[in-house]
Each structure stands twice: as structure tokens, then as C-alpha cells.
Amino acid sequence: MRRFYPIAAPLIARLSRSDGVLSRDILQAEEVEEVEPPFLSDTSRALVTATHPWTNPAFELELADARTATHMPVIRINHGPGIVGPDGFATRFSRQRLGNTFGKNALTARAGHAPQIAYLNDLSTHLYFGHWLKDGVPQTFLADDGHYYFSNPESWHHCTEYREILELRPRDTEYLYADEIVTFSDFAQGSLKRKRYQKMKACLADTLPAPTKDHPKVFLWRGNAGASRNFRDPQQVYDRLVADGWHMVEVTAPLATLYQALSGAQIVAGMEGSHLNHVHFCTKPGTIQIILVPHDHFNMVHLGLARAVGNTCGFCVLSGSGQDGYVMDFDAFAEAIDGTSSIQAKSKVV
Secondary structure, three states: OHHHHHHHHHHHHHHHOOOOOOEEEEEEOOEEEEOOOOEOOHHHHHHOOOOOOOOOHHHHHHHHHOOEEEEOOEEEEEEEEEEEEOOEEEEOOOEEEOOOOHHHHHHHOOEEEEOOEEEOOOHHHHHOHHHHHHHHHHHOOOOHHHOEEOOOOOOOHHHHHHHHHOOOOOOOOOEEEEEEEEEEEOOOOOHHHHHHHHHHHHHHHHHOOOOOOOOOEEEEEOOOOOOOOOEOOHHHHHHHHHHOOOEEEEOOOOHHHHHHHHOOOOEEEEEOOHHHHHHHHHOOOOOEEEEEEEHHHOOOHHHHHHHHOOOEEEEEEEOEEOOOEEOOOHHHHHHHHHHHHHHHHHHHHO
8 A cells, every 4th residue: 555655645735634743752842043154245235135035135134134043843753654766755744755757667566665754855855965964964963873874966976975984874866665654844043053963073073084285275166067167267267266375175076185175274165055064074173164155146055054063154146147147246256255364353252
């Protein structure tokens, strides 16, 4: 019968008016902390035109200006028995699809069995490497006795490296009948999440080679990797950064190469995107992070995580377009570095 859950669950849920949740257990209550707003100049604010579809400029600017941060509870959710696969899970009353073929695959694929599975896949970890690293990986520490199910696209080569270093399971690809499916609501950066981040950082530090030479200023160069967020006249921008003393590192480099560069840096900068999550886990606490944000993709995604690992974050908004490239304003970039450095110095004095 569980093979039919992906097809039947939406209808049963409507008829029964049930969300299919058997229990919710709070692992960490809501937390509120005082925070220092990041550096964001008036010039950058004036450039903002749009954000990702699920948010808006007013909300993102409110996050930037906030002096308190609310960390939502961490919740363990028991959904009962069902079937899981790399593209979704389903119980009698609920279904989460990560692909249109989940129902067909669940019906036709060979399936094994597990007594309990903490299902760590969701749409964000399925689509974005950054969420896979900052949200999915920490949840492996919440799963009972390592009984978790956690996938990733095969093309994300850094996932394999993180799995090996952090001693995680290989990516899950099979389908399983589970007697109990558990998920977590675990998206904030409160104290429980920070303890898990510390474990990840400690493991990386213990395993990966230390830098042979410290580079005070490191620029994580995105290039054409991922969604198009390149610079206008990229070679000129690259050459100017090198001339200004920045150590350039390609985001596609092996994790060991990234760690050697980032762990010895005092300032790290780069274009906004999932690849910047390497910075949070590979830098030492107290690193300054300067995030270049396209005016039409303005967001504060990296702010909370930078705070959680003890870094100080600043933002510089770029004009231009994805089609023609974004314009690097070196004067605004320098202002963001100086402004963020001042905020960091002030926080150390306090």
C-alpha cells in the first residue's frame, strides 16, 4: 500500500483534513538576541530594485536594519510510516515532491526497508548547494543513530568532499519503506544550530590542510558557475582585484584548496550565491565578509549565518544585469570594506 501513498496522500488529506503529523517535539525553543546591523551604504540601498521571488526589498531591508534577531524553534516532526526516495517522501496523509516523477518512481522502483528515517531532503536543499550545506548537513546530527536519508544532485562535487570529511553517509538514491518518517523544522541560526556548525568547522579544521601561506584578502571568484551572476568586463575586474592585492580562488576548486585560502584570510569577498557558504565554514571566527549583491537579487541570506559563525558581514549592491553583467564599483567596494571593518572594531571594544 505504501507505494500508492504519493498518489493517494493529497486526496486523503483533503478528505480527512489532516496534515498527517503524528507529533511535534521542540528541540530548541525560540530565541531572541541583540545584533549589530551589517554595513549597507545609502548608495547601495538606493540601487536595490528586486529580490528573489519569495521575498521583497522592504522585508530584506528590514532584516538588514534589525537590532534583534529571532531564531525560530527547532522542531522534530513525526509523520508516521511511508515511502522515501531522492525525489520526495509520502505518508498516508502527506506528500513532499521534489520532482514530477516521484509518484511514478515510487510505484515502479525496487524498495528496501528501514524502521526509522530522518528525511533531510527538501526543495531548498534539492535546488541550492548553500541550503544543502547550512541546513541539510547540520540536521544529520539530529538524526537518531545516523538513521537519515540525504541526497544531492550528482553534479555537486563539493557534496562528496564534505560527506567524506564530515564522515556522513554517501548520497541516498534508493527508495525505502519506512515505519517512521521524521523531518525537522530547522532553518534559524540559534544556539542548537551553532553548536552543530562548530562541530562541522572543527572537523574541517582537523582534517583539511592548514594554509601554507596566509592571504589577508581572498576573493572567491564565481565566474560563470551556477546561475549567471557575472561581472561586466570580468577580465578587467579580475585583473584589478589582483592588482589591488586580492588572492583569487575559483569557486570550483577542490574543498582543500578553498579551505587553505579561506582559513587564513582576514577579509573574504565574493558575488552573492550558494558558493559563499564555503566561507562560513572554512574561515576562522572574526573574518570580515563582503558580499557583492546584484541590485535585482538583493537579499540578506548570508547575514544570519555569518553572525552564527562569529564573522562580521557587509554588503555592496551592484548595478547592471544578469544578461550584460553586473558593474563592479571599486569605490563602493572599498567603502563597504572600511565600513564593515569599523563595525567589527566597535564590536570588539564593546
